[in-house]
Amino acid sequence: MRFTNFTNKAMKLINSPFKKSIIISVTIAALAFHTNPVALANNSKLSTANDSHKVKKTAKAIDHKAQAAAIVIDGKPVVYLDSKNTAQDVIKKLKLQYVNEDQLTAVEAKSTSEQPLGQNETRILDLHLSADAAIEEVKAEPDQILSLDQAVSFLQKGTLEETKYKVKQGDVLGTIASEHQLKITNLIALNPGLTENSVLQIDQELNVTVPKPFVEVVVEKEFNQQEEIPYQTEVKEDPNVANGESKVSQTGQAGLQSVTYHVIEQNGTAVKKDVTKQDIIKQPVNQIVVKGTKVIPSRGEGSFAWPAVGGYISSTMGYRWGKLHKGIDIARPSNPTIKAADNGVVVSAGWDNGGYGNKIVINHQNGYQTVYAHLSSIGVKTGQTVEKGSAIGVMGATGDATGVHLHFEVYKNGALQDPLSYIKK
Numbered sequence: 001m002r003f004t005n006f007t008n009k010a011m012k013l014i015n016s017p018f019k020k021s022i023i024i025s026v027t028i029a030a031l032a033f034h035t036n037p038v039a040l041a042n043n044s045k046l047s048t049a050n051d052s053h054k055v056k057k058t059a060k061a062i063d064h065k066a067q068a069a070a071i072v073i074d075g076k077p078v079v080y081l082d083s084k085n086t087a088q089d090v091i092k093k094l095k096l097q098y099v100n101e102d103q104l105t106a107v108e109a110k111s112t113s114e115q116p117l118g119q120n121e122t123r124i125l126d127l128h129l130s131a132d133a134a135i136e137e138v139k140a141e142p143d144q145i146l147s148l149d150q151a152v153s154f155l156q157k158g159t160l161e162e163t164k165y166k167v168k169q170g171d172v173l174g175t176i177a178s179e180h181q182l183k184i185t186n187l188i189a190l191n192p193g194l195t196e197n198s199v200l201q202i203d204q205e206l207n208v209t210v211p212k213p214f215v216e217v218v219v220e221k222e223f224n225q226q227e228e229i230p231y232q233t234e235v236k237e238d239p240n241v242a243n244g245e246s247k248v249s250q251t252g253q254a255g256l257q258s259v260t261y262h263v264i265e266q267n268g269t270a271v272k273k274d275v276t277k278q279d280i281i282k283q284p285v286n287q288i289v290v291k292g293t294k295v296i297p298s299r300g301e302g303s304f305a306w307p308a309v310g311g312y313i314s315s316t317m318g319y320r321w322g323k324l325h326k327g328i329d330i331a332r333p334s335n336p337t338i339k340a341a342d343n344g345v346v347v348s349a350g351w352d353n354g355g356y357g358n359k360i361v362i363n364h365q366n367g368y369q370t371v372y373a374h375l376s377s378i379g380v381k382t383g384q385t386v387e388k389g390s391a392i393g394v395m396g397a398t399g400d401a402t403g404v405h406l407h408f409e410v411y412k413n414g415a416l417q418d419p420l421s422y423i424k425k
């Protein structure tokens with residue numbers, strides 16, 4: 001990178017939040033490439049015509065230079081501190097951004113335990129810097145020397161590196177700029193030909209800048225944690241259950257496992273993560289859902305089944321004290337379940353104010369309808385398809401009833417029928 005390019009970029013980005021670090025990096029780049037104090041002292045080749053003014057200025061400055069220490073990364077002095085000790089502290093503090101003091105001491109003393117990890121334990125296996133970092137004693141201008149904290153932050157923030165950004169759906173200049181901590185004007189300056197009114201195309205590449213640390217802390221560690229194992233849901237089809245109905249026959253339970261990971265992190269971001277050990281503490285229990293597949297015809301067969309479980313006809317259809325008894329009564333069954341007389345669709349199921357109490361009406365979709373009254377409870381809903389012989393409710397004495405019985409009526413094309421013409425006990 002040439003000094004002039006760097007300066008131009010810095011001018012373009014002069015309003016960005018990285019302003020400070022850019023200015024510092026310009027200074028450092030200048031130091032690294034033009035005013036390496038050792039090179040200056042020993043290398044007269046720098047006195048070319050172009051550089052003579054600069055060298056003169058720098059040469060004048062040599063008089064004020066103080067003993068200092070440089071952190072040299074990959075052979076280039078990047079930051080200056082007042083002493084070797086401070087430089088060592090900078091590197092230590094940089095490492096302590098990612099591990100604690102005990103972990104650092106242990107890993108540097110190579111006294112890391114070989115024992116298997118305990119529950120929820122973390123162990124640092126290795127810690128190093130991503131680039132070769134050396135500390136050299138040098139001379140530097142007093143105003144080039146950074147404090148410990150400034151140096152740590154400077155090494156972490158690094159330089160701004162130009163990279164390409166591919167335009168995604170929904171991107172506008174403002175969002176791309178703010179995602180990269182740039183102002184729109186900076187973004188435009190980085191992209192010749194781009195204006196505020198440019199229409200962005202998906203996959204179009206834009207020049208952007210991203211911070212690139214001078215050096216990163218690479219931590220290799222392993223850690224153990226307990227994790228839940230989610231349960232699986234198993235669906236079992238049941239041909240005896242109506243299609244569309246489903247119920248949980250076994251409740252799922254999450255399991256538990258102990259997992260050990262081996263991770264490599266670079267400045268705190270995992271770049272590699274592997275599972276090295278996995279022990280199941282508790283197996284999960286599948287959730288089992290029974291799903292009905294039985295298709296129930298909603299049209300009646302045309303013949304009726306006895307709508308109760310046993311019982312006898314306690315009253316037939318006909319006039320009683322001048323009033324028509326519109327159906328038959330069935331009483332004293334062996335159990336109180338009320339059953340659909342034929343396949344059909346429930347057209348009403350609920351309380352009837354006309355003396356029927358809890359009442360169900362089934363349309364058999366073949367011209368017939370049946371009515372079930374005085375139920376103590378109703379087990380179906382309006383719109384539900386019911387199968388001949390299936391349970392629809394419980395016998396009771398609701399409405400105008402003197403005792404527990406089922407009142408049963410049959411209609412054909414809307415006309416009342418005598419149920420005994422259709423059912424036999």
Ligand SMILES: [Zn+2]
Pocket residue numbers: 315325327328329406407408
């Ligand atoms: Zn009756």
